[in-house]
Amino acid sequence: MAALLALLTPVATIALVGAPTTSWAAPYVPQPSNRQVLNFDTNWLFAGDVPAGNGQAVGLSEAAFVPVTLPYFRTHPHKGFPRGDFEVPASWYRRHFALPSGYSGRRVLMEFQGVAKAAQVYVNGTLAGQHNGAYTSFTVDVTPYVTVGGADNVVAVKVDSMTRNDLPPEGGAVDYFVWGGIVRDVNMIVADPLHTDWTFVTTPSVSASSATVNARTSVRNDSGASKSVTVVTSVVDTGGNVVATGTGTQTIAANSAFEFNYNTSAIADPHRWDVDDPYLYTVYTQVRDGSTWVDEHRTRIGVRTVAFNATDGKFYLNGTAVKLRGLDRHESYPFIGRAAPNRLQAKDADILKYELGTNLVRTSHYPQDPEFLDRADEIGLLVFEEIPGWQHIGDTAWQDVAVENVREMVTRDRNHPSIIMWGVRINESGDNHNFYTRTNALAHQLDPSRPTGGVRNFTGSEKLEDVYTFNDFSGGSIAPTVLPWLVTESVGHTDPDRSNDPEQVLTHTMLTHLNVQNQAASRTNVAGALGWAAFDYNTTFDTESCIDSTCYHGVSDIFRIAKPAASAFTSQRDPAKYGAFVQIAHDWAQGSSTTVYVAGNCQQVELFANGVSKGRISPNAYTSLPHPFFQFDNVTWAAGSLRADCWIGGAIAATDTQYTPGAPVKLSLAADDASLKADGGDMTRVVVKALDANNQVVPTSNAAVTFSVTGPGAVVGSSPLVLEGGVGAVYVKTALGQTGTIAATAASPGLASATASVTAAAFTDPIVPVSGAYTFGFPVDVNDRVTGTGQNQFNYAGTGWQNGGDANAFSKDNSWSGTANDTATLAFTGTRVVLYGILDTTHGQAAVSVDGGTEQTVSFTGTRRANTALWSSATLAQGGHTLRVRVVGNGPVALDRATVLAAAPTVVSAPVAASPDVIPQSRYSVRYVDSQDFNGDGQTLSGPAISAFDGSTKTFWHTRWSTGIDPLPHELQLDLGASYPVAGFTYLPRQDSANGRIGQYEFYVSADGSNWGSAAATGTLANSTAAQTVSFTARSGRYVRLRVLSSSDGQYASIADLKIRTSGVSTTTVDDRATGTGQNQFNYTGTWQSCTNCGADLYSGTNSWSNTANSQFTVAFTGTQIRLYGVRDPRHGIAMVSIDGGAETAVDFYSSARQGNLLVWTSPVLTAGSHTLRVRVTATASPSATDTFVVADRVDITG
Known part of the structure; x- marks a missing residue:
């Protein structure tokens, strides 16, 4: 998570003397701190628009909102969709929250890591802050607008996702989607009025024996009184030992800020951060108010030096020349745009480093997610980060926003050791001396420790920055005209390829990338070269290389599945550090070239054609590379196989086999991750491939694959998904608070299906408390073509219903009728249902009702738009319901889907017994x-x-x-x-x-x-x-x-x-049949039954049960903890458990086999004194349960 961002209050600055330069080896000792960073991603409500435009209103009806976990925006097909689907003048996000009384007197701040493209933040109906720009973070101090003590607060964020010609990168043509919505994490920071605003830590002098650390810290005093402040900076190694420290003191006036600036003691024998050894120190900044510790802030740093040499043109890391080899990355994903959870952001960094073998990534063409940068720090991936822009420079006001983007980017990210250079020029724009003098100077002012660059695509451009960064699509033929010189784009734009292109096209793109990298390697005065791009991406353009809303410029496809061109980069990995690699770049099919290229980081490769050796050779192609290619000529095709053996150190280190492609016979399905967080937003990529009898991808397969899922999750993506080059992918996403196994199955006619499973694990992050009445569950989408008479199936009645395709509809289909009194019903279990349809100027009206209640008229008339929410029910009692849609008859009614919302608070299904004598x-x-x-x-x-x-x-x-x-x-x-x-x-x-x-x-x-x-x-x-x-x-x-x-x-x-x-510690056990209204007695209300001598597996042979909604029991007790024991059984359901009238926790009494006298829930450790346990029956079944019983056996009370 990113640290607190700077607020816009003037800051006084003074240089202070640090502590004496001594060596430190004592463990770091944390001090009390009033700072809390809370996850603010869960339990939001989203609506595409609010007709009255008053989405900030406290008492607003939220019937049309759906529950979401951030980041979130509308999903879409991975290609072939209109730009207008994401250009919305107003989307609204609402979150209800409660703040405990202990937050009284604290500052409450909301940190938004990215909202596209402009945001207004309202708290309890009042505008608290706003921000323009789709890519930089911002923080809003909401202290004046919130109420503590458990009251319901609501934050409403209005997001403008229209084309904004006043904001970079827009104003001219842009070849990528900026997307829209809240596309990154949101955090709540609760801090003392006296707190660290930001820290900036540099290492001005680094050697093998010593490193000097400079710490700049802005401390805010938001109290109404002057404060005597002490700041202690501690640099701590991974063993928890303090290796350097510094201290500053200052009196800070009320409602002002002060910047401390001092050197700490030197780090002796520093462990330097490097691409192959990315060692990170943690810097703790502690703030003391007089004699009381009030704040602790932490950030990670790497001790290293970076430099581009203007004489020899080389890049140096820690004094050692490193040839830069990399790719450009768009923060853009299929189906979800930029609204990708942290797991996917970090996975991209891993792919770039470990799968593609790069040492540098350019964040084209904007600052990217903090999680991506955090992961780059952790794995040693160098980063060139740049401001938003694409060719166009706007007017003075537009330029002012761009300058502010520089400020926000550098201030947020300057502690990342992975970042080696700031991009302060609009990508591929013309020269503008005054504008770029401003951006360059500001970057140097905010961070004197890094060089600047500015990407252009023409020679002779004015060089104001430190490094001449140049997009070269000549195939590597342009020699440097000024030093330092870094090639920042190449190949992909002029030599695109698709996964299903012929072998000749795919090979040509690969060889062109190789030529550029080879040219850069051969020129000692070129710092390095980046290829355009890492991944295919969605675009607003329609050109020869960008069709169906997709630019095919990546060495990997939009799903992050490698094309042959990727081997030009992967093969350059050091085998001693990252493993041996060998790959045949050839289809071995009839009509294939007689020249076979083999990529590998091998000393030699031996090639076998149908078992016959074609020789063992040393690398002989593109020989300036660290690991040149292997070129075998005059290899005549015959059906069978090619095998390449990679020899290192006199032994075979890796092998690759390419068979003549056969017909597809089966699917494979593989998930990137084995476990996800049950936060309702975490997801993992699931890759599907069409395989032949040799378990090899069939590159000509365009099978249509449908996906289904069981367990507490959903598939995000197109179903059916048409494979390209025999491959594709979707995402599996968790449900909020629901743990267990999620199994996704891929099927296609004529092919054996495949299943992949992931585990949804408990979500344990500290979250912003939800107001009691506003916890929502995971939405389940039901497509209009899912038909039948069961749960979550559309049941059509009448003579007029038809169905057909619509490229913009949910799952690309819809069902319609214009015949009066034709109906469609949907049986579901949940708390709300939202109806989606297709608007059109020729469409009519429907009468919609739930459970036979009053019909409401819903219009399907309007400018054509698919997958549009047209109606929502009110909040319903949890349980079974039936939606009914009746055609009025004044025009067709077109149904697209329904979204069922089920109340799904965190369900406790397997608590760990908390022994009364264990310190928490x-x-x-x-x-x-x-x-x-x-x-x-x-x-x-x-x-x-x-x-x-x-x-x-x-x-x-x-x-x-x-x-x-x-x-x-x-x-x-x-x-x-x-x-x-x-x-x-x-x-x-x-x-x-x-x-x-x-x-x-x-x-x-x-x-x-x-x-x-x-x-x-x-x-x-x-x-x-x-x-x-x-x-x-x-x-x-x-x-x-x-x-x-x-x-x-x-x-x-x-x-x-x-x-x-x-x-x-003493423990008192109370049996379920010890009844009454006093202390240590079960007090039952509602409909309950009980029995004695009911089984040896029960405590005292008794238990008590109910399956009647809102029946309950309470136990009044005096102590510090209570543990609830019950009976789990295949017929049992869910209860809501609470202490002292607080928030309820859902407890699952289901088990596939009966278990009596079983611990089902443990309270937190309580303040010593009187308390009351309350257990309420919900009459809700677990997913596999056959009934909804809740069965009590005993409680244990800790005194």
Whole structure:
């Protein structure tokens, strides 16, 4: 998540002296902070427009809104759609939220990472802020407009997505979609009135032995009084140790800001950030108000130097020349435009680095998502970031916005070590001396540590920037005319290709990219070259290379599936660092060329044609490249196969086989990710391929593939999807608060189907609290051609119904009738239904109702527009309902789809038992660890010390192994957050391996974290996967220390889960049949039944049950926690559980097999005193349940 952005208040600046230059090795100690960063992406409502134009009104009817998770905008086909679908003068996003009383006196800010193209932000009906520009972030201080104490607040964002000729990049022709909507994350930042506004950390002097760190920090005092302020900057390594620190003090006047500027102590022997070793430090900025700590802000930095040399033309990273090799990237995705979740943003960076083998990406032609840049920092992908624009320079006001874009871009992103240069010129524009003098000077003022560049497409252009960045579509023939010189685009625009193009076209594009890269490699005074582009992208243009709303300029298609041209880049990876690679660039089909090119980072390649060797050769084509190609001539085709063996170091390191393509016989389906977050917006790409009998893609297949899904998710994309080059992709998206397995199936006539599954895991980010009445579930779209008499099926009655295609309709089809009293009904389970149809000037009206109620007239008349929301029901009781659409008869009625909304709060289906004597892990923090590894599997935090107490048994702390091995003994110190009588610990070893299982140990308890005294416990833990509890006589303290003296493998230590136990806690059990209105009694209201001697699996042999909506029971108790035990069964449903009238949590009592006396829900740790548990029956079934019973067995109360 991006840090707080600068507010537009003048800031005083002073240079302060930093701390003495000494070496630091002590663990970083966090101090109290009033700052919270909350996820603000979930539980929004969206509407394309509000007819009255008053979408900000507090009491607005939200019947026409649908629930969404951000980022979100309208979906669309991946090609062949009109521009007008996304140019909307007003889209509205609304979010209800409640702020606790504890936020009183704090500043409340909303950070929008990207809204296209202009936004107005209203809070409780009042305009709180606005922003112009589709690509830069902005923050709105909403403190004056919100109410704390649990009241309902509503934020409404009006988004203008029309063509905006007053805003870059528009004003002239633009060959890409700017898209629209809230297209990136939204965060809420709650902070003390005295808080860090921004930090800017640089390393002015770096060597192998020392690095100087300069820290600039803007601190705001939004209180009404002058403050005596101390700022402490700590640079912390990945082991949690402070390696440099600096301090500044200043009195800051009321309602003003002050910029601290000082050098910290030097970092001794700095671990420098590099493309192959992207080491990151964390900078913590702590703010003290007098003697009270009030704020902690953090950012990541890399210690490195970057320079373009004007004499030799080379680019230097940490003093070493690096030839830049890269691609340009559009932030544009099929089906969803720019509204891509963080997972997809980070995946693009991974594709560029690991699949395409680049070391540089240009963010063409605008600043891109912070998550993409964060991932670039993490993996060592260099970035050239530029301001929005495409060829056109507007008037003075337009230029002022562009200058502001420079300010916003640099201020937001200048702490990213991956960024090596700022682009301060409008892409491919003409010279404009005054304008570009302003942009260049501002970038240098805001960030003196980086060079600037400005992309042009003609020689002789005035060079105001530090680097001459040039789009060269000559095939690499233009020699530098000024230094430094970087080729920023090449090939794709003039040599496009599609995945289903003939071999000759695909090979030509590949060879042209190779020629450009080879020319750049051969010229020592060229810093490098980028190809246009990484991926095909949607466009507003209709040209020879851009058709069906798609520019085919990428080395990968719009789904990020590589074309042959990608091998020109992938083959340049270092095999020692990124693995061996070999790929045959040939179809091996009748009519194929007799010249066979093989891409690879091999020392030699041996080619076999139908088992006969054509020789083992060294690279012989494009030989200036680090890894030239292999060209085999006079290879005559005969049906069969080609095989290329990649030889490195005298052994075969990789092999590729290309068969003569056969007929498609089956589909394959593969998801990028195994697990997603159940936040309603997370999604992963699912790639579908048509394969022949050799499991090889059939490049001529254009099979139409339909997708279906089971489980708590949905497919986002076209269904059917017509494959190009035998490949395609859709996305699988989660449902808000619904966990489980999502299984997507791809089918096509005549081909064997395929299924891919992903897990929707619990969403645990801290979110902005939702006002109680405004939690909405996941929308389910029902296409008009999904017919039948069951749930979520359209049932048509009457003689006039017809159906047919419409390219702009949902799933490209619709159903219509003009015959009076023809009907369409839809049975569904949910809380609301929205009807979508097709407007047309020839269309008439329908009468719409729910459950036989009053009909409402809905007009289908208007300028033709498909997939348009025409009517919504009111909010309904959760349960079964029937929508009915009746044709009036004054013109055709065309149905497109219905969206069913089901109330779906977070469902607890498998709670972890919280032992009454366990100190909550949420209170732990790492105080010190001697060794930890950060090279996990990419899906889980496997290595960092925090994984020892993150609540997951799949993640684990592991001492360093990927970049060296630290010897025993190992040590982990935890801060428990407060003092407890510590009486033991429970240790769960790593579950997937025996590595690091702890043997001999010592365990200590301390009041101050310094004086440890003698060990509270010593011993040897068993070498097994079982959890092991160690108990000892209680010692009072806040800090604990585990020393590992030996382990199962003699060098590592690991912990999957560590719980610290306390003493002096009592537990009271109350049976479900202990009834009444007093303390520790079940008080039932509504319709309940019970039985005794009902089974040995029940507590005391009793239980109580109901399936009547809103029947409930309460238990009044005195204590600090309560645990609910019930019965799970195939017939059981969902209950809503709450404490003291607070927010309800949905608890699932379903199980495929009966389980009695089972823990189903655990309250949070409560303030000691009187409380009331409330359990309410919803009469809602789980997806697989056959009934809706809720069954109580007992409660355990912790005193």
